[in-house]
Amino acid sequence: MARTGHTIRRRTAQAIAQRTDHRTVRPGTEGFGARLRYAFDNSMARGTPALIAWLFLLTLLVVLVFALVDLVFSLRDSRLGFWRETFQTLLHALDPGTVAGDTGSWRFLVTMLVLTIAGLFVVSALIGVISAGIDNRIADLRRGRSLVLETDHTVILGWSSSIFTVISELSIANESRKRPVVVVLADRDKVEMEDELRAKLTDLRGTRVVCRSGSPASIDDLAIARPGTARAVIVLSPEGQNPDHSGLDADSEVIKTLLALRAADQDGSGPRVVAQLRDPANLEVARLIGRDRPGQLALLDVRETVARLIVQTSRQSGAAAVYRELFDFDGDEIYFMTAHPLATSTYADAQLHFESLTVIGLTGPEGVLLNPPAATVVGERSLVVVAEDDSVLEGAVVSSALVRADAYGTQQPEPPRPDHTVLIGWNERGPVVVRELDAFAAPGATLTVVTTYGQPELPATDSLAVTVVQADTTRRAVLEEHLGGTPERVIVLCYSDDLDAETADAKTLITLLHVRDILGRAGNDAPVVSEMIDDRDRELAQVADIDDVVVSGEIVSLVMTQLAEDARIEPVLNELLRADGSEVYLRPAEWYLTLGAEVSWATVVASASRRDETAIGYSSAALAEGGSAFGVVVNPPKSQSIVVTAGDRIVVLAED
Numbered sequence: 001m002a003r004t005g006h007t008i009r010r011r012t013a014q015a016i017a018q019r020t021d022h023r024t025v026r027p028g029t030e031g032f033g034a035r036l037r038y039a040f041d042n043s044m045a046r047g048t049p050a051l052i053a054w055l056f057l058l059t060l061l062v063v064l065v066f067a068l069v070d071l072v073f074s075l076r077d078s079r080l081g082f083w084r085e086t087f088q089t090l091l092h093a094l095d096p097g098t099v100a101g102d103t104g105s106w107r108f109l110v111t112m113l114v115l116t117i118a119g120l121f122v123v124s125a126l127i128g129v130i131s132a133g134i135d136n137r138i139a140d141l142r143r144g145r146s147l148v149l150e151t152d153h154t155v156i157l158g159w160s161s162s163i164f165t166v167i168s169e170l171s172i173a174n175e176s177r178k179r180p181v182v183v184v185l186a187d188r189d190k191v192e193m194e195d196e197l198r199a200k201l202t203d204l205r206g207t208r209v210v211c212r213s214g215s216p217a218s219i220d221d222l223a224i225a226r227p228g229t230a231r232a233v234i235v236l237s238p239e240g241q242n243p244d245h246s247g248l249d250a251d252s253e254v255i256k257t258l259l260a261l262r263a264a265d266q267d268g269s270g271p272r273v274v275a276q277l278r279d280p281a282n283l284e285v286a287r288l289i290g291r292d293r294p295g296q297l298a299l300l301d302v303r304e305t306v307a308r309l310i311v312q313t314s315r316q317s318g319a320a321a322v323y324r325e326l327f328d329f330d331g332d333e334i335y336f337m338t339a340h341p342l343a344t345s346t347y348a349d350a351q352l353h354f355e356s357l358t359v360i361g362l363t364g365p366e367g368v369l370l371n372p373p374a375a376t377v378v379g380e381r382s383l384v385v386v387a388e389d390d391s392v393l394e395g396a397v398v399s400s401a402l403v404r405a406d407a408y409g410t411q412q413p414e415p416p417r418p419d420h421t422v423l424i425g426w427n428e429r430g431p432v433v434v435r436e437l438d439a440f441a442a443p444g445a446t447l448t449v450v451t452t453y454g455q456p457e458l459p460a461t462d463s464l465a466v467t468v469v470q471a472d473t474t475r476r477a478v479l480e481e482h483l484g485g486t487p488e489r490v491i492v493l494c495y496s497d498d499l500d501a502e503t504a505d506a507k508t509l510i511t512l513l514h515v516r517d518i519l520g521r522a523g524n525d526a527p528v529v530s531e532m533i534d535d536r537d538r539e540l541a542q543v544a545d546i547d548d549v550v551v552s553g554e555i556v557s558l559v560m561t562q563l564a565e566d567a568r569i570e571p572v573l574n575e576l577l578r579a580d581g582s583e584v585y586l587r588p589a590e591w592y593l594t595l596g597a598e599v600s601w602a603t604v605v606a607s608a609s610r611r612d613e614t615a616i617g618y619s620s621a622a623l624a625e626g627g628s629a630f631g632v633v634v635n636p637p638k639s640q641s642i643v644v645t646a647g648d649r650i651v652v653l654a655e656d
Contacts, residue, residue, distance in 0.1 A: 092115045094119055157233065217257045361572070422482055426456050434449075532550070
């Protein structure tokens, strides 16, 4: 059988070669008739309009022929003029019922019957052509290739799990806008995108989402979304393209999209572009694209942002809830107040001036100053404030709350001491986590890394002594061995580099259950912070009594949305997340107030200002039991009464 198959293939190849070598032109393929057929084929290829035109010409020809036959042979009993005869013939062709009312000779009746039958074929063909044209047009619309005719809209290029949080936050930010629109352009089916968005985003608060299919890296496809007339463009990093999760393919797509946006915006008048990159090594290449257009391109390093937030949260329980409150639009967020009467006031006075605004810094030609010294004069700088909405900035109410200096706390912070941290799990964010832990660590601090997958490549450390252990992190015996040294904090990273999202989160949840039980049996209340990939697993993690959960995609989405809405917030976010700036701390309330004393929130603000710190909220165990996220309240009114007890904490911005 193999020989027979080989013989058949050889003969087929010989036949093809002979046809190729002795190709001849078929008779009748270069004459006038062939050219007519070629022209007819080209016209038919133009689609529905060409078909309708040909049917119109055919109908006109049939009507004229039968009208002339009727006139020449005098078939009708009463002779009509040419135009009336043509009109009557047209009625017979379009309406089969017209022949039922005809009278006259049998020759006339037969002729009209033939005309009616011919008309039936033409009309049927016309209906079929129009129906097919409508179907094709609907199919084109469902493919999402039509041009978007919007202005002042937000364009999202690409598709990832972050898109749901981004659109949700944009819908909240757009509540004060008139008929807001978000346009999504991704290399996916339009109907599938709409179905997913409809299933996961039930309340868009009046924001209309328009989906289009196309490659964001193609200039032609990019024009469909009209980014030139948009107010902001968000470029998402695609997921699941590279088997080794190195981020190269995803970042390459982002960079190609940025190049396409740059090519489409020749004069530099385009909107602000915010893009996320997974590999910090690609940041410099991406910056070259917008090097001559400062302020127009904002790049978010996903790895650095998430890792920094994990470290910040691990050092104090509840910090992630504060960051989420500041980064999202559902609650209190960061704004800039340019018009204010505080030019001659100090920063300490500015903190106490407004009733419902929390002043956290200043911004001017020298850049952003978060938590500057209390004696700093405001001058012509703008205020960086935390407010419920930008609508409250104009006409903000002045505070009249009294400050009780006799209720100030007198307890002083203890000097930093070496501590021990256990890091369970490993992924691409691991080296950044180690580096950030080292930046905050006191000399002599230790870190134990326990991981099942990967070969951790550790950065150089100044204060941390790092030990790496390869073991199964879901086995209780392994965890008991390394959690027995009374660690001050435990960080659990997901295996996002080696496992899919669902499996990675499942292993993380198993590890968390063991960790919290082991620490509880040992009487160790060290904070446990976990990283999750899917936001839906956050509630499952709370069952294990975890202090905080950092959802990678959610945090990145919140930051990207903030950057897209206001370019000025970029240095503020960078300052909040880096180790050598002013960060968020949750410190014991007795540092600032006498326990049990009833005072106004303004008293807390003034007490923190004496320490060159900025109080922005508080955390209470009683509020946590009532359902508030970790009992955290941000931006309380200055006149609000507060009574602190043991265990309560004040949320402040401080240098260390």
